[in-house]
Amino acid sequence: MNEFLAETAYFGLFLSIATYWIGWKISKKVRSPLANPLLISVALCIAFLSVFHIDFETFNLGKNGTGARMLQSLLTPATVCLAIPLYEKIGALKKHPAAILLGVFAGVLACCGTIWLMSRLFGLSRGVYATLLPKSITTAIGMDLSDQLGGSANVTVACIIFTGLFGNLVSSSFLKLCRITDPIAVGLAIGTSAHALGTSRAHELGRTQEAMSSLSIAVAGLMTVAAASVFANLY
Numbered sequence: 001m002n003e004f005l006a007e008t009a010y011f012g013l014f015l016s017i018a019t020y021w022i023g024w025k026i027s028k029k030v031r032s033p034l035a036n037p038l039l040i041s042v043a044l045c046i047a048f049l050s051v052f053h054i055d056f057e058t059f060n061l062g063k064n065g066t067g068a069r070m071l072q073s074l075l076t077p078a079t080v081c082l083a084i085p086l087y088e089k090i091g092a093l094k095k096h097p098a099a100i101l102l103g104v105f106a107g108v109l110a111c112c113g114t115i116w117l118m119s120r121l122f123g124l125s126r127g128v129y130a131t132l133l134p135k136s137i138t139t140a141i142g143m144d145l146s147d148q149l150g151g152s153a154n155v156t157v158a159c160i161i162f163t164g165l166f167g168n169l170v171s172s173s174f175l176k177l178c179r180i181t182d183p184i185a186v187g188l189a190i191g192t193s194a195h196a197l198g199t200s201r202a203h204e205l206g207r208t209q210e211a212m213s214s215l216s217i218a219v220a221g222l223m224t225v226a227a228a229s230v231f232a233n234l235y
Contacts, residue, residue, distance in 0.1 A: 012067030019044040107192035167194020187212025
């Protein structure tokens, strides 16, 4: 099976798209943060490769580079597309510039600072440290940033998914516990810490929360690129 698929063009690409489509269908029927299309796709791909004893290189590279790795070429245009929600919400940014920029900056600083501190305490290698730095931003930016800092892009994706799922599950309850009820503050907190998966939770809370969360994804991504570059040199 492994040898046959190694000579099959687009096997990894087809498997990735097919499993994501299945995950998307499941997420539409099962209203749960755990029913995330990306998470389901990863689980199904791992299960398929394990059952049929297919190695990762065959899945990723395929025949003449026609495997799942082709999807990485879409990361650059996906990153550029993040300018769209930023443009759409530019009115809110102009209306509350100080609150939004300072709020997102505080979140980015807290994230990078916490990772630096915990990495020091647990004696993590620089590679692991660089892998964790982009954990709270969207995948499109996080993968490239992880590569540039010397981390593992694949592990970074797993960290980003886990961060988003955790934020989706606990963000609402945690903010209530902290008595943070302002819609703008709630949206900024969720978007900055839990990116797109968190924004799906903000959507359930209200239009203002969703708008602020969407805006903070793009702003936090830009700030994290700058902050992570600085923090990477501190380790």
